[in-house]
Amino acid sequence: MQLRYVIGLVLVGLSLLIQESSLRAAMIPFAFWKKSGPATCTFSSNTTVTAANVATYSNCIWSIGAGVTVTINYPGAIGISGLTMTSTSTLTQTGCTTTGCGAVIYLLISGNATIPSGAKITADGTGYLGGYQTGSDSVTNNATTGRTLNNATGAGATAGGSYGGWGGWNSSKATNVPPPPYGQPKGPLSYGSGGGGSAAAKKGGNGGGVIALLVNGDLTIDGNGSTPAISSNGGSAQCGGGSGGSIYISVMGTFSSSSSGVLVGASGGTGGGTATCGSGNNSGGGGGGRVAINYSTISGTLWSGSIQTYGGTSTGGAAYAGGSGTVVIKGPSATYGDLYVNGSNNSTYKINGTPIGAFGRITSVTSSSVGFSSLYYAVGTSDYSAGANLVPDTDALSISQNAITTYSASSISVGSGDLTTLTSVGKMWGVYDNNSTVYDTIYISDSVIVHAAVLVAANSINVSNTATLVASTISANYVYLNDTSVLSPFPGDTNYIGRLKISAVALTVASGAKISADGLGYLGAGASGLLGTNSQFKGMTFNFVTSAGSDKDCGGSHGGLGGYWADPSWATIIPGPAYDSISQPTEAGAGGGTDTMTDIAGNGGGTIIISVSQLSVDGLISAKGNTGGGTGAGGGGGAGGTINISTSTFTSASTGTVLNASGGAATNNGGGAGGRIAISYSTLGGTMAFTPAKITANGAAGFDSGTAGGAGTVFTYKPGTSTDGDLYVMDNSFSNFRGSLTAPYGFISSTTASTITDSGLTTYARDFYFTKAQVVGKVIAVGVEGTTALTEFTITDYNASTGVFTVSGGSAAGLTVGNMWIIKGFNTQYDNVNFYGTGKFDAPYLKANNTIKTYSSANVYARIMRLDAATIDFSAGAISLDTWLSNGPIPPKPLVINATTMNIGTNSSIDLTGSGYVGGFCTYNINNGREGFCNNTSNTGYTQGNTTTGGSGSYSGGSGAGYGGMYSTNTPASPAGDALAPTTFGSGGGGDSTNTSAWGGSGGGVLSLNVSGTLTINGYISAAGSPSAASAGGASGGGGGSVYISADTITSSSSSSDLVDAWGGWLDTNAVTNACAGGGGRIAIYYNTMAGTFGNGDLSANGGISKINTCHGGAGTAFVKKNSDSGGQLTLWNYDRVPNYLPTPLPAYNVTFKSMSILNAAVGKMMSSAYAYNFGTTGTVYVDGTSTLYIPNDQSNVPPYNNAVPVGTWFNVLSGKKTGNITEY
Known part of the structure; x- marks a missing residue:
């Protein structure tokens, strides 16, 4: 017969090597084999087979008569020629004692075996003793604890015994726990363990015994309905149930059955409730045992339901049930056998269940061995078969295996490989071998819980009904999770994540x-x-x-x-x-x-x-x-x-x-x-x-x-x-x-020529944790003050504990302290970026090769410093783009957008309101800045250069292009920036003179928007200064910031005005009357085509509104230029504020304009006669009746102005209109 299997069997110190291709040869040492034909040994009365008479009952066909019980009290295999039972006969074994176990039903059958309906082979309750149980030698185990593998003390009082599955237990009894499961699913020859008791009259059930039937001929089992014909169930008593035992069947002929009932069973015993085990002593059911069946041919029925290794129930409740055991069935075409774990009695408690293979958590590591804890692992030398490999980290993405050389109940040593480089304390270890972790097909069903660090199926893993599989690594051709089953990792711990x-x-x-x-x-x-x-x-x-x-x-x-x-x-x-x-x-x-x-x-x-x-x-x-x-x-x-x-x-x-x-x-x-x-x-x-x-x-x-x-x-x-x-x-x-x-970023706290340091400049440390191994490529300085460029440096080293980047490729010494760094290409570049739902989003640098898009459900607040994409589509849903706020010491950041096309939908915006320099007494939680909390303890607002020196003092508004409103002699900050190329932030407004709760508004931010195709604006773009604090006091508004737009086509279908604004900050309604508003900011737009409803009237850079006329903010500047024109249109507009504020400075260099308009109570001032404004042959200057233009008075060739616009060095205008004031100074 062809060689099929080699199975290593360990039983009470006796090692048996069974080669099923030559079964008779394997029997010779044990069976007292005779060359003559087989005789018949007829058992007509109850008989015990012992060492003294085993020779008498060897090498014959056993015929067990009706009503007869044959008891085996022999510790080894018995060779017989056949087995014939009658419908009421029984084959059993003697039980264990306090000193150990000495009997097993181990038959090497050279012929056929027949077990008719009503007959039974049973080792029920003949395994390790339960607490307070009396052994077969009449000596009592006078202890609450049951016995387990190697007759060691096991289940604590009220706990169920374990073997193939965990015993159930009462979680309120923290120290009364079941012993760990043990043994091999494919070659089970271990006794089941006993359950715990609580007193002499409140016993724990015994474990099941051992049955091994190796049949060279045919095996016929007709079954007993719901009662198994072959059984090794755990015993039931007043307290913890005993675990099921072992049943190993190998049939070289035909395995046949005509029954649809239970053929084989090794289930756990029932746990008792408080009525039997005592008050508060709801007890655990016993864990299921193990069954393995190998066959060559099958006839009739053999299915998972006909073999039971269920966990024992508990009369105390389902929470105390034992875990199911294991069933392995191996047919002639199988390589590894099929694993079945089923049963409806499993507890939901987190450690109860069925472990497959040996595994656990590592508690110590040396170069050649690991030590491990007692939870989640199978103990005993029988669990580690020759040739097995240790997997020192079953959670690793790439599993390493090391051959096991020695092992004990607390550690495993390997022959090669440095384990300290592969794993660490807390990791999950496992044993990988064909005896316990590799199968052809795996079936897990009913309500069982199965644990396996490594589980491999050559064909499929099937989890059904309400079963749960807990694992680290599973591998199969097919994995099916059916019904309401669950697959999950192991739970986390102080040094382990699932x-x-x-x-x-x-x-x-x-x-x-x-x-x-x-x-x-x-x-x-x-x-x-x-x-x-x-x-x-x-x-x-x-x-x-x-x-x-x-x-x-x-x-x-x-x-x-x-x-x-x-x-x-x-x-x-x-x-x-x-x-x-x-x-x-x-x-x-x-x-x-x-x-x-x-x-x-x-x-x-x-x-x-x-x-x-x-x-x-x-x-x-x-x-x-x-x-x-x-x-x-x-x-x-x-x-x-x-x-x-x-x-x-x-x-x-x-x-x-x-x-x-x-x-x-x-x-x-x-x-x-x-x-x-x-x-x-x-x-x-x-x-x-x-x-x-x-x-x-x-x-x-x-x-x-x-x-x-x-x-x-x-x-x-x-x-x-x-x-x-x-x-x-x-x-x-x-x-x-x-x-x-999306990516790691932070603030630059110091620089040298070759280093950039982020030491956690603000209240908040770096918001994104990353290791040195991940930092490759380039570090970028983003939003360097006064520019819109990215400055790149190649990273040569990074120290995560100190936050120091060592860089090459340029001098880092010139970078602005407080600006941001980000790693280029590290979660910053995508094909497409899609926004759904309501939330907030941070990305200092974000690039899309194709599209950045919002969907109808989007309602997003996004902080971005640089946004690059082919298409930016914000037509659906809503998004508000902002940038990082200043907190005082950290400077504000610009927003740079580069796109081929961009659509800002009706509900979307680029809103940089208050994203400039902070106001005086800004020490509150600004509520949307990564920087967290303002840190300006002065009542003077911050201004250009990120300093309070020269900033707006108490009550005075922050400045932008125009001056902030001035209170008394508290001069506001000087205006800044360029009307034709604005890049400056608005200055912060002054705080109250004494009330630190009355802080000034922050200045507006800076936007550089570059669209090579069409820019659609149906929402709005703002770089306004923010209002003062919502507190009674004399705090003032922030100055307007800067908006720079360059696009081929700018279009809109909106009927709203002020689609683009850079207003000065206004006052809170609680502010006192002597508080002032912020000056207007700057807008500059360059285009080829203007379409739809979009026009110059959609731009507004007016000063903010104060409660008194003397404190309004000065007008900002709006400049619009068609690229084909030689000059652009400059407009100062101030919504009819009474012009008692300081005039807005006009460009201090030679400029060609198409027109200049000073309207609605705006006040402008040409700063020097050293510069000239050229309006060509058709340009105009218009100052309306509410506005004022100041010009130098040192040009003798300028005629009297009267009601005409002067034509001369400064204004090369052939036609103009003046109804307001043009005043020399």
Whole structure:
């Protein structure tokens, strides 16, 4: 007969090597083989087979008569020629004692075996003793603990025994736990363990015994209905149930049965309730045992339901049930055998279930060995067969294997490889071998819970009904999650995050089923894992640190920043940094923070990595953060984790969400940030689409004064089509003042010729955590003051602890301290960027090769410093673009946009209101700046050069192109910038003279908008100064900023006016009457074609309004030039303010104008006679009756002005009109 299997069997120190291709030869040492024909040994009365008479009963056909029981009290294999039983006969074994186990039903049958209906082979309750049970030698195990592998003490009082599955246990009895499972699924020859008792009259059940039938001929089992014909069930008693035992059957002929009932069983015993085990002693059911069947031919029925290794129930309730055992069936065409784990009795408690293979958590590492904890692993030398490999980090994206050389119950040593370079404390280890972790097909069904660090199927893994599979790495041709089944990683801990890797040809997640890593990431404050507790008030974050984690009551961060408690008195209470790659995320979400350990914060979501050819998801793949708990102040929510998918075809028939990496909500504080989703695909099918209806990585809502978490990111890549992939930002609520982050960035705190340092210049440290290994390429200085250029430096080194970049390629010494840095190409460039939903978004530099687009659901506030794209389409939904605010010491930042076409829809805007220099006494929470809190303790506003020197003092408005309103002798800041090429920020308004709660408004920001094609403006563009504080006092408005636009065509269909403005800041309604408004800013537009309703009347750079005439802001400048014209049109306009303010300076250089208009109470001033304005032959100067133009008086050849515009050195005008004042000075 062909050689098929070699199985190593270990039994009570006796090693048997069975070669099933030569079964008779294998029997010879044990069976007292005779060459003559087989005789018949007839058992007509109850008989015990012992060492003394085993020779008598060997080498014959056993015929067991009706009503007869044959008991084996022999520790080894017995060779017989056949087995014939009658309908009421029984074959059993003697049980274990306090000193060990000495009997086994181990038959080597050279012929056929027949077990008719009503007959039974049973080892029920003959395994290791339960607590207070009496052994077969009449000696009692006088202890609450049951016995387990190697007769060691096992299950504590009230706990069930373990073997193939965990025993159930009462979680309120923290020290009375079951022993770990043990043994091999494919060659089971171990006794089941006993359950725990509580007193002499309140016993634990015994474990099941061992049955091994190796049949060279045919095996016929007719079955007994619901009672198994061959059984090794655990015993039931008053307290903890005993575990099932072992049944190993090998049939070289035909395995036949005509029964549709249960043929073989090794289930756990029932656990008792309080009525039998005592008050408060609800007891655990026993774990299921192990059954393995090898056959050559099958006739009739042999299916998973006919073989039971269920976990034992508990009369105390379902929560105390034992875990199911294992069934392996191996047919003639199989290579590894099929694994079945089923049963309806499983507990929902987190560690109960069925472990497959040996695995656990690493507690220590040397170069050649790992030490490990007692949770989640199978003990005993029988678990590590010869030739097995240790996988020292089952969570790694690329698994390493090392051959095992020696092992014990607490450590494993390997023959090669330095384990210190492969793993670290806290990682999950596992054993990879054909005996326990590799199968042909795996079936997991009913309500079981299965744990496996590494699980491999040559064909398929099938999880059905309400079953749960917990794993680190699974690999198969096909993976099917059916019904409402769940696949998840192991839970997080103080040094472990839940990661799940799936490799398959096809993965199917049916409707109702899910892959879930919800809450399995970094621990929230006060949260506990299996082995430890995060006892800090901060949540745990990247690299298991709490020092950089989210502070008390803040949400956890990951793809965005967690929410926070919006109270200015909590100025330093902030969420942790964001982290991880957008295109290849691998990290879990961070936990939330809390301010009391009774309000446990939410854990972050775990990590799911999927690599398949075909992915079908009608159910859900989820890595959400947990909700922050508590009824008091409450803990912050956990951040969403990671879903990283690589597939060829991605299909779905669902109409709902199929991918979810959202943050966890807060019961009373900051919500968790969204996580990260990345998808590489070739084809989408069915209803699958990259929309919020299908995919979400939302930040979660906060509660009370807690803000929402920032949105995470969704990244997609289509090989062969994509260059840099597409970015989607999807959110469902306005997030905190910082929102979503795409890339690491920070502020420059110091420079040398070869270094750029970010030491955390402000209240907030760097918001994006990244390691030195990730920092490659170039660092860019973005938004260098006074320019719109990017300054690039090649990175040669980075020190993450000090924040120092060492660079080459230019001198960094000239960079402005306080401006931003960002890594070029590191999550900054995409094919397309898509905005959905409501939220906030931060990206200092964002480039799209094709399109940046908002969709109808979008309502986004985005802070960007440089935006480059072929097409920017904000026609649908709403988006408001802003840039980073100054906080005082940190200078403001410009916004630069470069596009081929841009459409600013009716509900969208570029709004840089207040994005310039800060006002006096600006020490409040500005509520939407990454910089957090203003830091200007002077009542003087900041001005050009980012200094208070020369700034607007108390009550005086900030200046832009025009002066801020002047109170008394408190001179406002000097105007700045160029009317034809504006790049300057508005100055901050002065604060109250003494009231530090009355702060001045900030100046307007700077926009440089360059569109080579068509620019459509139906929304608005603003660089206005902000109003003064909402507080009674004498604070003043900020000055207007700068808007520079260059476009081929500018068009609009809007009927609104003021589509582009740079107003001066006005006053809060509570301000006192002697507070002043800000001066107007600057607008300059260059174009080839102006179309639709857009015209010069849509531009406004007027000064702000004060409560008194003497404090209005001066007019700003608006300059419009058609590129084919030699000169442009300059307009000063001030909405009929009484012109008692300082005049607006006109350009101090030679200029060619098409026209100059000074209107509606504007006041302009030519600054020197050294310059001339050329208006050509058709140009005009118009000063209306409410306005004034000041000109120098040192030109003797200028005729009297009277009512005519002068023609001379300064104004080369042939025709003009003057009804207002043209005054010499």
